[in-house]
Structure formats: C-alpha cells, structure tokens
Amino acid sequence: MSAEVRSWALVTGASRGIGAAIAEQLAAAGHGILLNYRSNHEAAEQVRARIVEAGGAVELLPFDVANADASGAALASVLESDKVISVVVNNAGVSADAPFPALEREAWDSVLGPTLDGFYNVTRPLVMPMVRRRHGRIINISSVSGLIGNRGQVNYSAAKAGIIGATKALARELAKRKITVNAVAPGLIETEMAAHAPSKDMVKLIPMRRMGTAQEVAKLVRFLASDDAAYVTGQVVAIDGGLT
Template identity: 50%
Template sequence: MKRALITGGSGAIGAAICQRLAVDGFHVIIHANSNLAAAEALGQSLREQGYSAEAVQFDVADAAASAAVLERILEQGPVQVLVNNAGIHDDAVFPGMQPAQWHRVIDVSLHGFFNVTQPLTMPMIRTRWGRIINITSVAGLAGNRGQTNYAAAKSALHGATRSLSLELASRGITVNAVAPGIIASDMSKDVFDKEMVAQLVPMKRVGQPEEVASLVAFLASEQAAYISGQVISINGGML
C-alpha cells in the first residue's frame, strides 16, 4: 500500500483530499499543526470506514520539528504521495503589513514546502515512483489586494514546482501544483458573500473541497503519469 502525506490535512480542503486518497487505496498520513484533535478524529473516522489512516503533528515552518517527525514516518517506509497543502494567510495592505505577517506566511507556505519535501525526496526516488502535489492559489497567478505576502509565497511555489519537476522527471516522479479559487470553507464564507462570488466567479458559485480533492486524486493516480511541471487552476473560470 502506497503512503500519502497530506499537510494541513485537518482543514476543509485537506480533509477532503485525505478522504479521497484513502478511498483510492492509499495509507493516509493526516498532518496538523494546531488542530491535532481534528486530524485524529478524521483518522478515526477513516479507519471506522475500513480505510488506513493516522495523524501526525508538527509545524512545517520548524525545520527541526519537521525533520524529527518525518524521520519517524520514514522508518515505516517511503512516502510516495506528498500533498503540500499547509498554508496560512495574514492579510494586510502592503504599506501597513508588519514584518511578522510577511515572514510567517512565507515560512509556512514556502519554507514549509522545503522542510517537508526535501527529506522525503530521496526515499521517494529510490522507489522510482512518486507524486508531489503543491496546493497553491489563484492569488499566486493573478495576485490579490491585501495578500502580497500570500501571493508571493504561492507564486514562488509555482516556480519550485516547475523546477523540481525537471529534476525528478526521469525518476518516475511527477510534480504539479493545484491552484484553487474560492472554495467553500469556514474561512471563505466569512470573506465572500453570494454577491461577491457572483461578481468574481463566472460559474457564480464557490467550489467544493471535494472538487479540489478529485483533481488531486487524479494527479496522484497512474493515469496522470505524463503530467508534470504544471500549475492547474480550479476556480470556476476566474482565469
């Protein structure tokens, strides 16, 4: 059974990805930072449904903490599907943005990508099969007012995705990014009302976490073996 690690697995999109990959036959490792209880509850629910899952906790922005937990995970075997979904936003117009807001968002989304992906790469290479999927954002493609830090982090992941895909293409490993638009979650419902969604999204609705999960599941499958280095938008026609 191939093993899949989903960072930020306790959130709306992360949980949907965990559920779908478990259904598709992966052993799912559900990562959380502050919300371990939610990750453990999801893992318990998946096991009760007959799937294979466990929960882990660490701060992806903490290199030492990440390395310690990943070392323990690797003792059980390689991780062959990695979904880098962990991310935060701390919005402010740029003239008023505090250094802490800039650095924390970059630390989680961009440095977190390195802290998690780099230790898992060589074990994945040895298996000659792997999928690395980075969850980014439409903000990384089009920008967004008040999110210079967030857009910078996500667009940097697009460059990292393309570069890493070139390094790993001959090893049977694909590297892609999924850039969601407005997706239903506790966060988005407080920011985007129906009128705003209708103005921004040609499809006139928010996306569902399960729709993002379906795209991720395809990219993690054998059917997507010839897709690599791509940034795939899922945003209802916004771009």
C-alpha cells in the same frame, strides 16, 4: 494495519478544509494517510475517525511544517519505519491579509513560512527515497492568488507564486526518475479560510457564479496522485470556475 498498506500519502495541514478532503479522497483511493496538522488535535481526530470508518488506514503526524527541526524529526521517524511514502501533498498554509503599507513583518513571515519553508522542510527528506524507487507524486496546493495576485494579499500571493516556481523547477529535476510534481491552484472554495472573504462580491466575478467545494479540489488531487496522471508534470491546474 500499517503493514497491509503498500503506499502512504503524507498530507500536510489536513485537519480541516481542503487538506481534510484530500486526505479522505486519497484514503478512498487506497493510500494509507499520514495526516499532518500543527495543533488542532480534535479536528484531526475527527478526520481520522471518518477515514477509519470508511475502511482506510491513517496515522496522525502532528508537527509544524514551518519548523525545520520539528519537521525533520517527525519525518525521520517515518522514514525509519517500513512505510513507503509515494504521495506528498503540501497543503499547509495560512493567510494574514492586510494592505501592503500595513503589512507587518510578522504577517509576512507567518504566511511565507508554512508555504515555502514548509514545502522545503517536508519535501526534501522524501525526494531521495522516491528517486531510489523511481516513483512518486508531489502535489503542491497553490492558489489563483499566486497566478493573478489579489489586493490585500501581497504575502499570500508571493507565497503561492513561489510554490508554483518551485513546482516547475522540481518537476524538471525529477521527471526522468518518473516522479511527477504538479500544483493545484484553487479559486474561491467553501472553507473556513474563505469564511471572512466578501464572497457575494467575489462570486459575481466567477463565470460559474458559485464557489467551489473542498471535495472538488480533493478529487483533482486524487487524479494527479494516480497512475492515470503519470505523464502530467510541471503543471499548474487552476480549479476556479473560470476565474483565471
């Protein structure tokens, strides 16, 4: 199956939620999927099964994006194969909310690691192959918390704002090589991560008066990964029902 796929997309944190929806949308667009996850093998297998059932190609690629050695080893094995990775979606991330005076160092590191270290660990090894091919799509999943901040989320807001800065800087570096780099900033989305949020109160602040869906975010990512978005780079696209 791998030999028949011309283009592969690596999606991190893709065993559930937005990441899983993105993997399925990119598979439907014709990309082979390298489905990254850290430890939830059962959930990853379920996503893999859905993609295969729909006629797509997918391989599981488990590693912790925050771990430089693990990331390097996993990606080296991919780069040594015949797979051409043309799309990278940096979606992996966690939240550990607390008022700032109660925010422990462990909670700070646990949130910034997957987002910022993960971006570096995953993206850097894949950039030069894209440069040599003069083609690539790098899409980073940020958040409206990185745009406007959110109480109790200093760590999460810092991580997501940092990925926006990285997106804009890298987009300028790679534009002349025909590689686009964009960020997607979801608002309140119906996922497991948002399950504990005070959704009723927050929904009142959203002009559309509803939460978004993972599929709506995934379809935006699918567009940014497509040839139709070849002239879109360095952008942060909020998908939040008008919240920002």
